Amino acid sequence: MTRENVVSIVLLCGLLILPFVAQAAGYPFYMTLATRMAILAVAAVGLNIALGLGGLVSFGHAAFFGIGGYAAGVIASHAMNGEHLLGFAVPASMPVAWLIGMLAAGLVAIVTGLISLRTSGVYFIMITLAFAQMIYYFAISWPAYGGEDGLSIAMRNSFPGANTARPSDLFLVSFAILLVVLLFFWRLRDSRFGAALQAARQNEGRVAAVGIEPFPIRLVAFVLSAMITAVAGAMYAELNRFVSPSMLSWTMSGELIVLIILGGVGRVVGPVAGAFVFVVLEYWLGGLTERWQFFLGLMLLAIVLFSPGGLMGLLAGKARHD
Amino acid sequence: MTEAVLEIAGLCKRFGALLATDNVNLELRAGEIHALIGPNGAGKTTLMQQISGVLSTDSGSIRFLGRDVSNLGVAARARLGLGRTFQISSVIPEFSALRNVMLAVQSRQGTSMRFFSSTRSDRSLIEPAMENLVRVGLADRAATAAAEMSHGERRRLEIAIALALDAKAFLLDEPMAGLGPEGTKALTNLLSELRNVAPILLVEHDMDAVFSLADCVSVLMSGRVIASGPADEIRKDATVRTAYLGGGA
Amino acid sequence: MSTSLVLEQLLNGVQFGVMLFLMAAGLTLIFGVMGLINLAHGSLYMIGALVCATVAAWTGSFWLGLAASLVGTAAAGALIEVAVIRRLYGRDHLDQVLATFALILILSEGARWLFGSFALYLDIPPVLSGSVELPGGVHYPLYRLAIIAAGLLVAVGLYLLISRTRLGMRIRAGESDREMIGALGVDIQMLYTIVFALGAALAGMAGAMVGALQSVQVGMGEPVLILAFVVIVIGGIGSVRGALVGALLVGIIDTMGRILLPQMLAAVIGPAKAAGIGAAIASMSIYVVMALVLALKPKGLFPAGT
Numbered sequence: 001m002t003r004e005n006v007v008s009i010v011l012l013c014g015l016l017i018l019p020f021v022a023q024a025a026g027y028p029f030y031m032t033l034a035t036r037m038a039i040l041a042v043a044a045v046g047l048n049i050a051l052g053l054g055g056l057v058s059f060g061h062a063a064f065f066g067i068g069g070y071a072a073g074v075i076a077s078h079a080m081n082g083e084h085l086l087g088f089a090v091p092a093s094m095p096v097a098w099l100i101g102m103l104a105a106g107l108v109a110i111v112t113g114l115i116s117l118r119t120s121g122v123y124f125i126m127i128t129l130a131f132a133q134m135i136y137y138f139a140i141s142w143p144a145y146g147g148e149d150g151l152s153i154a155m156r157n158s159f160p161g162a163n164t165a166r167p168s169d170l171f172l173v174s175f176a177i178l179l180v181v182l183l184f185f186w187r188l189r190d191s192r193f194g195a196a197l198q199a200a201r202q203n204e205g206r207v208a209a210v211g212i213e214p215f216p217i218r219l220v221a222f223v224l225s226a227m228i229t230a231v232a233g234a235m236y237a238e239l240n241r242f243v244s245p246s247m248l249s250w251t252m253s254g255e256l257i258v259l260i261i262l263g264g265v266g267r268v269v270g271p272v273a274g275a276f277v278f279v280v281l282e283y284w285l286g287g288l289t290e291r292w293q294f295f296l297g298l299m300l301l302a303i304v305l306f307s308p309g310g311l312m313g314l315l316a317g318k319a320r321h322d
Numbered sequence: 323m324t325e326a327v328l329e330i331a332g333l334c335k336r337f338g339a340l341l342a343t344d345n346v347n348l349e350l351r352a353g354e355i356h357a358l359i360g361p362n363g364a365g366k367t368t369l370m371q372q373i374s375g376v377l378s379t380d381s382g383s384i385r386f387l388g389r390d391v392s393n394l395g396v397a398a399r400a401r402l403g404l405g406r407t408f409q410i411s412s413v414i415p416e417f418s419a420l421r422n423v424m425l426a427v428q429s430r431q432g433t434s435m436r437f438f439s440s441t442r443s444d445r446s447l448i449e450p451a452m453e454n455l456v457r458v459g460l461a462d463r464a465a466t467a468a469a470e471m472s473h474g475e476r477r478r479l480e481i482a483i484a485l486a487l488d489a490k491a492f493l494l495d496e497p498m499a500g501l502g503p504e505g506t507k508a509l510t511n512l513l514s515e516l517r518n519v520a521p522i523l524l525v526e527h528d529m530d531a532v533f534s535l536a537d538c539v540s541v542l543m544s545g546r547v548i549a550s551g552p553a554d555e556i557r558k559d560a561t562v563r564t565a566y567l568g569g570g571a
Numbered sequence: 572m573s574t575s576l577v578l579e580q581l582l583n584g585v586q587f588g589v590m591l592f593l594m595a596a597g598l599t600l601i602f603g604v605m606g607l608i609n610l611a612h613g614s615l616y617m618i619g620a621l622v623c624a625t626v627a628a629w630t631g632s633f634w635l636g637l638a639a640s641l642v643g644t645a646a647a648g649a650l651i652e653v654a655v656i657r658r659l660y661g662r663d664h665l666d667q668v669l670a671t672f673a674l675i676l677i678l679s680e681g682a683r684w685l686f687g688s689f690a691l692y693l694d695i696p697p698v699l700s701g702s703v704e705l706p707g708g709v710h711y712p713l714y715r716l717a718i719i720a721a722g723l724l725v726a727v728g729l730y731l732l733i734s735r736t737r738l739g740m741r742i743r744a745g746e747s748d749r750e751m752i753g754a755l756g757v758d759i760q761m762l763y764t765i766v767f768a769l770g771a772a773l774a775g776m777a778g779a780m781v782g783a784l785q786s787v788q789v790g791m792g793e794p795v796l797i798l799a800f801v802v803i804v805i806g807g808i809g810s811v812r813g814a815l816v817g818a819l820l821v822g823i824i825d826t827m828g829r830i831l832l833p834q835m836l837a838a839v840i841g842p843a844k845a846a847g848i849g850a851a852i853a854s855m856s857i858y859v860v861m862a863l864v865l866a867l868k869p870k871g872l873f874p875a876g877t
Contacts, residue, residue, distance in 0.1 A: 051665075057664060057665050057668065059668065115862055115865065115866050116865075118865070118866070118869050119865055119869045119870075121664060122602065122608055122664055122808055123804060123808070123865065123869060123870070123871075125608065125664060125668065126800050126801075126803075126804045127804065127861070127862070127865055129797065129800065130797075130800075130801055130804070130858045130861050130862070131858065131862070133797055133858055134855045134858035134859070137851070137854035137855055137858075138851050138854070138855055140851075140854070141850045141851035141854055142848075142851050187437070187438045187439075187440065188437055188438070190440040190441060190442055191436055191437050191438055191439060191440065191441065192428045192433050192434050192435075192436040192439075192441055192447075193434060193435055193436055193437045194437075195417075195421065195424070195425055195428065195434075195441055196425065196428070196434040198414075198416075198417075199414045199417065199425055202414050202415055202416055202417075203412060203413065203414050203415065205376075205396075205408075205412055206412045206413060206414060207397075207414075207425070208395070208396040208397045208400065209374070209396060209397075209400055209406050209408075209412070210400055210425055210426040210429045210483060210487060211397050211398075211400035211401035211426075211429040211430070211487060212397060212425070212428075212429045212434050213395070213397045217434065220435070250793070250797060251793075254610075254668075254672045257665070257668065257669060257672075258669060258672065261665070261669050265665070291680050291683075291684060293676045293679070293680045294676065294677055294680035294681060294684070296673075296676055297673040297674065297675070297676030297677035297680065298673070298677060300669065300670075300672070300673035300676070301655065301670055301673040301674070301677070304666050304669050304670040304673065305655075305658055305670065
């Protein structure tokens with residue numbers, strides 16, 4: 001077994017077991033923290049498909065995260081008020097929220113991807129940012145679902161066989177999603193599609209010269225990436241029982257990128273490591289000082305300047321390229 | 323005479339005031355190596371890029387296997403069987419030699435939209451890829467990352483990729499450039515076998531290689547074909563000698 | 572709707588555009604010469620406003636505040652370049668985005684530490700208070716006209732700097748070929764520090780001038796930063812001329828859209844609904860423009876190098 005696999009398994013087992021140990025020891029709050037880690041990791045795994053495998057530096061993934069969040073919020077609020085959504089009585093169920101969030105995010109990703117994937121480099125970074133801002137301002141100004149104030153979720157959507165009001169159940173659902181998404185990412189990376197996607201990142205001209213069009217490969221990757229991030233957004237809204245335009249803000253996009261870099265670009269479990277470090281820093285520094293963002297900034301800077309491989313690079317050595 | 327695999331008629335490309343290719347006519351027939359020679363800036367690379375589809379064509383036509391491909395993109399032409407190598411070797415640097423060739427195999431199979439099954443032990447990709455590495459003599463380097471290969475090895479890797487595409491014609495842009503005498507000799511031998519697989523359009527500065535390999539030679543000057551014919555005739559042609567070969571050749 | 576209202580809003584749009592130009596000019600120069608995306612450019616804008624407001628409150632003079640903010644942001648820019656940015660040239664854009672994102676966190680929290688979390692206020696200098704009557708009987712604030720004039724002066728100054736001076740020649744050389752200026756024997760590190768400090772001072776100037784129109788507080792830089800990015804993407808990254816055209820375009824479309832769209836919609840769907848929907852669409856309008864420009868010209872209106 002490679003060192004990367006060992007590190008990955010230890011990380012995942014730790015994430016699964018530690019919150020229950022903490023709960024048993026009388027620190028139930030860690031369950032919420034672990035749920036937050038799992039959800040942010042799912043979002044970052046989604047982004048990692050576009051960014052890590054495809055080299056598509058999307059600075060607008062908050063849009064998909066927020067769309068997922070609003071899907072959960074809107075369904076919950078309609079169910080609460082007994083209103084129909086577009087003429088349908090939509091059940092207040094998590095899988096339905098995921099599905100709607102994925103569909104909506106996928107559609108937005110197709111439209112924005114068709115335009116933004118025509119560009120590359122800085123232009124791609126900026127245009128994805130601009131599309132996300134467009135949706136952010138739309139959410140702020142659109143009064144139907146709370147506008148700037150956001151939307152509270154009075155009662156979480158349900159999940160078959162689980163009591164989503166109970167923190168440990170919510171954590172287990174989030175953790176299960178994380179496992180599914182990691183499995184998907186791992187299979188995708190080694191698949192033929194993954195090979196074409198990673199090749200297009202490294203040498204677009206060569207990929208075309210062997211007869212594979214890079215554009216549709218990238219578009220599919222962008223859409224898959226958006227859909228996974230949307231599911232994470234839906235869970236994030238469930239966890240906080242609240243969704244607001246701040247989920248769509250550009251700093252959220254920045255944080256998702258930070259998670260990936262912290263963990264290690266393109267590594268399967270990189271986002272989990274990244275989310276782990278990020279949430280711990282946020283919590284630990286936040287407890288030490290009000291100025292925690294100052295120190296987070298310093299640490300980030302140090303990581304970018306001095307440890308380009310991210311945390312997985314430190315723990316598991318250089319990424320294997322073959 | 324056999325029918326032309328690649329047929330170029332009246333091809334032009336203009337960059338501002340410069341005519342990079344000016345009414346170029348060219349034919350590539352089965353079983354032959356057709357060399358394209360000429361001084362730097364004569365339009366050889368422009369012509370190769372027009373044929374492979376990187377550059378568009380202002381006027382004229384490119385017919386490949388009896389079909390007009392002038393309006394097709396790079397990838398579509400590659401799928402029809404135009405196998406190309408680049409003036410500066412172009413491979414996927416982080417992939418091993420084997421995975422570079424596997425990419426071409428999956429392209430030929432049209433299976434790039436498979437998301438779940440791993441390629442790591444997929445015999446339908448690995449076996450054909452390995453065969454082509456063997457053909458160019460890179461079998462022992464299969465697991466080496468392309469970025470770590472020598473210049474000459476990357477040249478051969480590009481040819482293995484073109485072979486894996488099941489190319490119906492090879493477009494080779496200065497394959498000998500930067501190779502030492504040993505490398506040039508090995509590649510010359512490889513190319514002379516390759517012509518039996520598919521005809522080769524060869525841009526090359528190494529005149530020894532050109533005249534030992536080519537059946538047919540066209541000379542390009544300022545975007546125009548100033549002479550074209552069997553290699554022996556071109557070697558004797560007075561205009562070519564003064565224009566390019568420099569009298570003493 | 573009266574023509575005088577349209578004229579007034581048009582001027583507001585130009586004023587906003589000119590302010591965006593000051594931000595965008597620095598961003599686009601820094602990208603053009605050093606190939607760097609600088610997310611922390613908005614923090615320099617914030618620093619300019621904070622320094623100006625603080626110094627003006629101490630001394631009672633807006634002008635001293637403005638001078639202090641120009642010097643302060645140029646110095647801050649030079650310091651940041653030497654300490655951090657210098658290590659990012661030649662790194663890929665992802666590293667640059669992340670490192671300058673970290674700089675935002677550091678500078679924002681640092682500013683909160685130094686200046687507090689409360690909004691500061693900056694008065695318009697007495698010489699520029701009051702309004703001017705324009706043709707058509709519109710009374711328009713003198714201070715806003717002064718911002719427009721100052722911005723256009725900077726635009727002319729930048730044009731002269733880049734086209735007529737030795738420094739400008741080096742900047743142009745740096746844009747076309749980074750290795751060439753090394754061969755010319757130009758001290759590249761010095762040139763880069765100067766360009767970064769110049770961009771920082773322009774951002775600081777914009778912040779200081781706008782500080783008298785709105786409250787000055789931490790976080791004021793990021794919304795402007797994003798608009799400045801929209802500007803340089805529309806204009807063509809690396810092109811100062813593109814930044815000017817893009818800035819005016821974005822300034823005018825954004826300002827006019829917010830006024831005109833709700834009014835136009837009101838005629839169709841009634842005023843109550845129109846206010847909300849109009850505002851929603853108006854705030855998206857510049858992003859729609861940007862998407863359209865990029866869909867037609869993926870390298871912006873004035874691609875660098877033309």
